[in-house]
Amino acid sequence: MALPTEGHQEDLCCYPEVRMGGLTKEYVLQRVSMWLLTIWIGVTLTFMIPRLGKGDPVSVVMNRLVQQQGYVENAQQIIESYKRRFGLNDPMGVQYLRYLGNVARFDYGFSLTRFPTAAWKMVKPALPWTLSLLAVASVLSFSIGVTVGALMGWRKTPGWLQSILPVSLTFTSIPYFMFGILIIYVFAFKLKILPATGGYSRDVTMGWNTEFIVDVIRHAILPLFSIVITSMGGWALGMRGLMIGVNNEDYFLLAQAKGLSPARIFFRYGIRNAILPALTAFALGLGGLIGGSTLVEWIFAYPGTGYVLYRSIVTLDYSVMQTICNLIIIITATGVLLIDLLYPLIDPRITFKKSTSS
Amino acid sequence: MAVIENTTMKQKARRRLNIWDSPWLNPKFLIGASIILLIALFGALGPLFWDTELAYTASSPTNLPPMWVEGGSAEHPLGTESNGRDMLASLIVGIPASLRVGVIAALLGMGVGVTLGSIAGYMGGWIDHVIRTLADSTLIIPSMAVLIAIASYIQFPDTTMLALVLAMFAWPGPTRLVRSQVLTLRERGYIRMALLSNVPPLEIMFMEMMPNMLPWLAASLTGTISGAILGATGLEALGLGPTRVPSLGMIINYSMTSSALVRGMVWWWLPPIIALIFIFTGFFLMTIGLDEIANPRLRGYKNA
Numbered sequence: 001m002a003l004p005t006e007g008h009q010e011d012l013c014c015y016p017e018v019r020m021g022g023l024t025k026e027y028v029l030q031r032v033s034m035w036l037l038t039i040w041i042g043v044t045l046t047f048m049i050p051r052l053g054k055g056d057p058v059s060v061v062m063n064r065l066v067q068q069q070g071y072v073e074n075a076q077q078i079i080e081s082y083k084r085r086f087g088l089n090d091p092m093g094v095q096y097l098r099y100l101g102n103v104a105r106f107d108y109g110f111s112l113t114r115f116p117t118a119a120w121k122m123v124k125p126a127l128p129w130t131l132s133l134l135a136v137a138s139v140l141s142f143s144i145g146v147t148v149g150a151l152m153g154w155r156k157t158p159g160w161l162q163s164i165l166p167v168s169l170t171f172t173s174i175p176y177f178m179f180g181i182l183i184i185y186v187f188a189f190k191l192k193i194l195p196a197t198g199g200y201s202r203d204v205t206m207g208w209n210t211e212f213i214v215d216v217i218r219h220a221i222l223p224l225f226s227i228v229i230t231s232m233g234g235w236a237l238g239m240r241g242l243m244i245g246v247n248n249e250d251y252f253l254l255a256q257a258k259g260l261s262p263a264r265i266f267f268r269y270g271i272r273n274a275i276l277p278a279l280t281a282f283a284l285g286l287g288g289l290i291g292g293s294t295l296v297e298w299i300f301a302y303p304g305t306g307y308v309l310y311r312s313i314v315t316l317d318y319s320v321m322q323t324i325c326n327l328i329i330i331i332t333a334t335g336v337l338l339i340d341l342l343y344p345l346i347d348p349r350i351t352f353k354k355s356t357s358s
Numbered sequence: 359m360a361v362i363e364n365t366t367m368k369q370k371a372r373r374r375l376n377i378w379d380s381p382w383l384n385p386k387f388l389i390g391a392s393i394i395l396l397i398a399l400f401g402a403l404g405p406l407f408w409d410t411e412l413a414y415t416a417s418s419p420t421n422l423p424p425m426w427v428e429g430g431s432a433e434h435p436l437g438t439e440s441n442g443r444d445m446l447a448s449l450i451v452g453i454p455a456s457l458r459v460g461v462i463a464a465l466l467g468m469g470v471g472v473t474l475g476s477i478a479g480y481m482g483g484w485i486d487h488v489i490r491t492l493a494d495s496t497l498i499i500p501s502m503a504v505l506i507a508i509a510s511y512i513q514f515p516d517t518t519m520l521a522l523v524l525a526m527f528a529w530p531g532p533t534r535l536v537r538s539q540v541l542t543l544r545e546r547g548y549i550r551m552a553l554l555s556n557v558p559p560l561e562i563m564f565m566e567m568m569p570n571m572l573p574w575l576a577a578s579l580t581g582t583i584s585g586a587i588l589g590a591t592g593l594e595a596l597g598l599g600p601t602r603v604p605s606l607g608m609i610i611n612y613s614m615t616s617s618a619l620v621r622g623m624v625w626w627w628l629p630p631i632i633a634l635i636f637i638f639t640g641f642f643l644m645t646i647g648l649d650e651i652a653n654p655r656l657r658g659y660k661n662a
Contacts, residue, residue, distance in 0.1 A: 034491070034494065034495060037491065037495045038495040038498045038499055041492075041495050041496060041499060042499040042500075042503070042504055045499075045504050045508070045526070046503075046504055046507035046508060049508045049511075049512070049523070050507075050508060050511030050512055172642060173584070173635075173638040173639045173641070173642030174634075174635050174638060174639075175588055175591065175592065175634070175638070177592070177595065178610075178631050178634060178635070181610075181614075181619070181627060181631060182631065184619060185619060185624070189619065189620075189622075196619075237646065240656075241653070241655070241656050244655055244656065245655065283498075284497050284498060286498070286500075287497075287498055287499060287500035287501065287502075288500070288501075288502075290500050290502075290503075291500040291501060291502025291503060291592070292502070292592075294502060294503075294506075295502075295592050295595065295596070298596065299614070309506065310596060313506070313510060313596060313597065313598065314597070316510075318510060318511075321506070321507065321510050322507060324503075325503040325504065325506055325507035326503075326507075328500050328502075328503035329499060329500060329503055329504070332498060332499070332500045332503075333498055333499075336498050
């Protein structure tokens with residue numbers, strides 16, 4: 001077998017290729033099609049896998065209801081009418097196309113527990129809570145993690161700092177929500193200094209007054225804490241490796257030889273060059289972060305989509321559940337797309353390689 | 359050729375002063391491995407000393423605190439919870455259940471990953487492009503969301519089914535890793551030599567390339583196991599896991615839905631969390647230890 005000859009490629013193969021220019025049309029097209037592909041695979045998986053097993057969703061749901069409540073009147077008729085209503089007797093291909101259409105229009109029908117309300121209407125009020133929590137948590141965890149990691153990988157970091165920094169990695173391997181349970185116990189039940197659950201107190205009037213804002217922040221501290229403390233170690237470890245690599249680069253040694261100030265070397269020569277692959281890792285880790293924060297919201301009864309998701313699991317509200325799961329997939333893919341599109345703007349050397357390898 | 363190899367071997371032997379100098383004796387790796395070994399032993403040997411039937415509902419009195427708290431009894435050393443399960447028995451049954459899911463899912467994912475990754479790296483061309491794009495997209499998909507959507511429809515009958523579904527998200531990491539490794543390895547002299555000697559591709563892959571990837575593969579395996587356990591525990595904690603087998607995530611689910619936090623039943627929610635923290639920390643230490651074994655640069659400056 002003849003191997004096509006090709007040079008060395010690093011792990012982050014699909015990103016860097018040194019070439020002049022900013023956002024090129026090919027790059028944007030490639031990234032947008034990747035975005036579509038990701039969403040398509042995600043929603044297809046959630047559509048296909050339940051149908052690989054026996055039976056259709058309606059029968060499954062009904063059987064579960066029967067199991068839970070002992071007896072449901074006219075179960076068979078209800079199944080039949082729902083099947084007709086949702087077109088579940090149609091061939092699989094037709095169902096699938098209709099489903100894709102619904103995903104594109106973001107139409108998931110009605111909530112099963114609060115019937116006349118659209119599933120989307122149930123989810124919408126929860127979105128700002130989740131998005132703001134996620135935005136703050138991911139920015140904090142990434143920036144702290146990158147700084148800690150870069151300091152750990154930098155040869156000139158003072159020894160005392162080198163020895164205390166690894167302490168910040170202690171909680172890295174603990175799932176967010178489990179750390180959440182622990183700090184609820186410590187800070188809310190033992191020390192009683194922060195509220196345990198919820199997004200705001202009931203006795204505070206909602207609106208743009210200082211009392212409400214302070215209250216919201218107080219409620220957000222523990223959930224934020226549990227995500228940031230447990231997720232920053234991952235970025236720190238990656239950044240440490242990258243920084244160690246930069247340490248040996250010629251331009252880095254030259255900067256030191258020129259006698260530039262350590263701060264300037266650290267930020268302008270070190271972090272700035274090492275951060276790009278870390279940013280890719282961040283984009284790829286976004287899915288885990290969003291998935292993990294779902295469980296954090298459940299633990300803290302935080303009024304975001306994660307909590308709505310949990311409520312819908314308990315009440316067997318499948319349309320709301322489907323809405324949120326697909327929403328999470330879309331949000332994650334969009335986040336990655338945004339980072340990808342920002343990538344060439346941050347480092348003008350990099351544009352998308354015109355898939356020469358394929 | 360043989361002579362050169364011989365002398366370099368001798369030089370290496372001289373430089374490595376004693377057998378304790380092996381990179382495999384990485385402290386992080388060893389500590390992590392011993393934690394996992396201890397945890398696994400607890401699950402494996404536990405049934406010999408304790409009745410695992412007590413892990414099922416209504417087998418014990420309810421709400422007993424642990425034996426060192428007032429009101430506890432030596433019959434249930436770690437206490438019991440509100441549905442009459444013995445906590446010690448639940449841990450003995452739950453720990454292997456959680457480990458098993460992770461190992462099965464990770465082995466499956468690694469198998470697929472190694473196959474696809476080597477095909478992609480080896481063949482190149484459009485096959486490589488397709489595999490790479492698929493792996494990248496799957497990596498982005500938040501597995502938790504898809505898993506919840508799936509688990510809400512099909513009640514997982516047992517842990518094996520759950521592991522199979524988790525494996526669907528375990529392959530992209532190993533695929534990317536193996537692909538990039540194959541790409542760099544195949545430019546090496548000995549691989550070219552093997553190619554020229556008309557060695558069959560499978561033999562090159564498994565006899566020449568694979569041994570060189572071993573530490574990377576091991577790091578990827580431990581990382582994938584802990585990722586799969588994380589996914590399984592999350593689902594179980596939400597109450598979407600297999601309900602027949604008691605697992606650590608399920609204990610957390612029961613304790614949270616019965617508001618054990620408010621009721622001050624620390625002995626209910628804390629033990630499964632501690633067990634899981636040990637499991638995750640063990641695998642995490644193993645992963646970074648193996649990373650350092652694979653990539654000497656990461657060992658930092660003290661050893662350099």
